[in-house]
Amino acid sequence: MDGKDMAAMLEEAGVEPTAVRLAVTHVLADGERALPAGDILRKVRETMPVNKVTLYRILDLFVRQGLASRHSSGDRAFRYCLGPRFSGRAHGHAYCLRCGRMACLPATRDLVDVAALGRSLDMDVVGVEVRIDGVCAACRLAAEKGGTGGAVEDGAVVDDAPGKN
Amino acid sequence: MDGKDMAAMLEEAGVEPTAVRLAVTHVLADGERALPAGDILRKVRETMPVNKVTLYRILDLFVRQGLASRHSSGDRAFRYCLGPRFSGRAHGHAYCLRCGRMACLPATRDLVDVAALGRSLDMDVVGVEVRIDGVCAACRLAAEKGGTGGAVEDGAVVDDAPGKN
DNA sequence: GGCTTGATGCAACAGAGTTGCATCAAGATG
DNA sequence: CATCTTGATGCAACTCTGTTGCATCAAGCC
Ligand SMILES: [Mn+2]
Ligand SMILES: [Mn+2]
Ligand SMILES: [Zn+2]
Ligand SMILES: [Zn+2]
Numbered sequence: 336m337d338g339k340d341m342a343a344m345l346e347e348a349g350v351e352p353t354a355v356r357l358a359v360t361h362v363l364a365d366g367e368r369a370l371p372a373g374d375i376l377r378k379v380r381e382t383m384p385v386n387k388v389t390l391y392r393i394l395d396l397f398v399r400q401g402l403a404s405r406h407s408s409g410d411r412a413f414r415y416c417l418g419p420r421f422s423g424r425a426h427g428h429a430y431c432l433r434c435g436r437m438a439c440l441p442a443t444r445d446l447v448d449v450a451a452l453g454r455s456l457d458m459d460v461v462g463v464e465v466r467i468d469g470v471c472a473a474c475r476l477a478a479e480k481g482g483t484g485g486a487v488e489d490g491a492v493v494d495d496a497p498g499k500n
Numbered sequence: 501m502d503g504k505d506m507a508a509m510l511e512e513a514g515v516e517p518t519a520v521r522l523a524v525t526h527v528l529a530d531g532e533r534a535l536p537a538g539d540i541l542r543k544v545r546e547t548m549p550v551n552k553v554t555l556y557r558i559l560d561l562f563v564r565q566g567l568a569s570r571h572s573s574g575d576r577a578f579r580y581c582l583g584p585r586f587s588g589r590a591h592g593h594a595y596c597l598r599c600g601r602m603a604c605l606p607a608t609r610d611l612v613d614v615a616a617l618g619r620s621l622d623m624d625v626v627g628v629e630v631r632i633d634g635v636c637a638a639c640r641l642a643a644e645k646g647g648t649g650g651a652v653e654d655g656a657v658v659d660d661a662p663g664k665n
Numbered sequence: 666g667g668c669t670t671g672a673t674g675c676a677a678c679a680g681a682g683t684t685g686c687a688t689c690a691a692g693a694t695g
Numbered sequence: 696c697a698t699c700t701t702g703a704t705g706c707a708a709c710t711c712t713g714t715t716g717c718a719t720c721a722a723g724c725c
Contacts, residue, residue, distance in 0.1 A: 407572035460634040469625040551705050
């Protein structure tokens with residue numbers, strides 16, 4: 336996806352295309368994984384200075400407009416990826432309990448009979464969240480080699496110090 | 501379930517049966533819903549004084565021992581209910597976006613083909629989380645009557661002041 | 666030029682859970 | 696009995712992940 340597509344996506348979602356929003360869209364459009372706000376913030380900052388509040392507001396906006404979707408993981412940080420309309424599918428995720436990475440799966444429809452659900456529950460169904468919890472291949476290998484900390488490399492918590500936007 | 505059963509469950513789970521743990525088990529054994537720690541704390545406190553840290557430690561212990569299971573909702577508080585071994589089934593949940601209540605569903609097996617998942621993912625699958633998001637019947641009715649706040653009644657946040665255990 | 670509007674920044678705050686250390690009771694040991 | 700150890704609990708302070716209020720700034724309009 337190039338810059339042109341990003342702007343088109345924002346417009347289609349009814350969102351004013353500012354520089355930061357384009358950068359966030361660019362990160363989300365990677366599409367491999369659902370990312371926590373902290374990771375998105377780091378990636379966007381490789382391009383330009385951004386305040387974390389701005390990012391949170393953009394993510395909320397994107398979710399409201401269907402551009403992004405927000406998913407809960409086993410830890411306390413929500414993960415964001417492109418919404419169904421822009422990723423081309425409603426999909427579940429595979430969450431690694433060791434490294435915290437959350438991979439986007441091909442689709443949810445094969446796994447869950449949503450229609451049957453709507454009928455069987457006395458509830459207006461808005462969405463279905465499917466998450467597979469386990470240990471990813473990278474972490475399994477790392478564990479076999481004797482490591483104890485999973486297959487993570489990044490770490491570095493996003494800070495809050497003045498002048499850091 | 502009476503007190504006798506509670507103690508038996510704790511023993512079966514390999515957990516020392518203290519007064520607080522029995523009370524927590526009692527609350528979880530209700531079985532209708534998965535409850536946030538705050539709700540559990542309030543209910544246990546109707547019986548005896550307890551510190552919130554104690555509750556969190558008990559919940560962690562219960563989850564480790566399989567007595568309870570921990571589920572993520574659309575908000576930032578985890579919900580706890582009896583684990584599969586003690587509730588008699590692995591099950592998903594229905595989360596109401598209005599009132600935040602999370603109902604335990606009959607079973608997950610009918611909805612998700614877990615075996616197929618294990619095969620298709622390069623991952624050691626530990627668990628599957630299925631959550632239906634929507635608006636519960638009570639909230640739908642409340643909304644039709646013109647209310648704007650969902651079908652909740654409780655509210656009251658659990659405090660942290662000294663002398664409150 | 667003045668006015669409004671929307672996006673962004675900054676500081677302080679909030680909720681949910683954690684950590685470290687103190688205390689206390691029940692057993693185990695002598 | 697005196698003492699030692701162990702596990703459960705309490706309390707204060709802390710972390711992490713967002714949120715809220717208010718200030719600023721730029722762009723468009725009159
Ligand atoms: Mn995804
Ligand atoms: Mn349940
Ligand atoms: Zn992993
Ligand atoms: Zn409801």
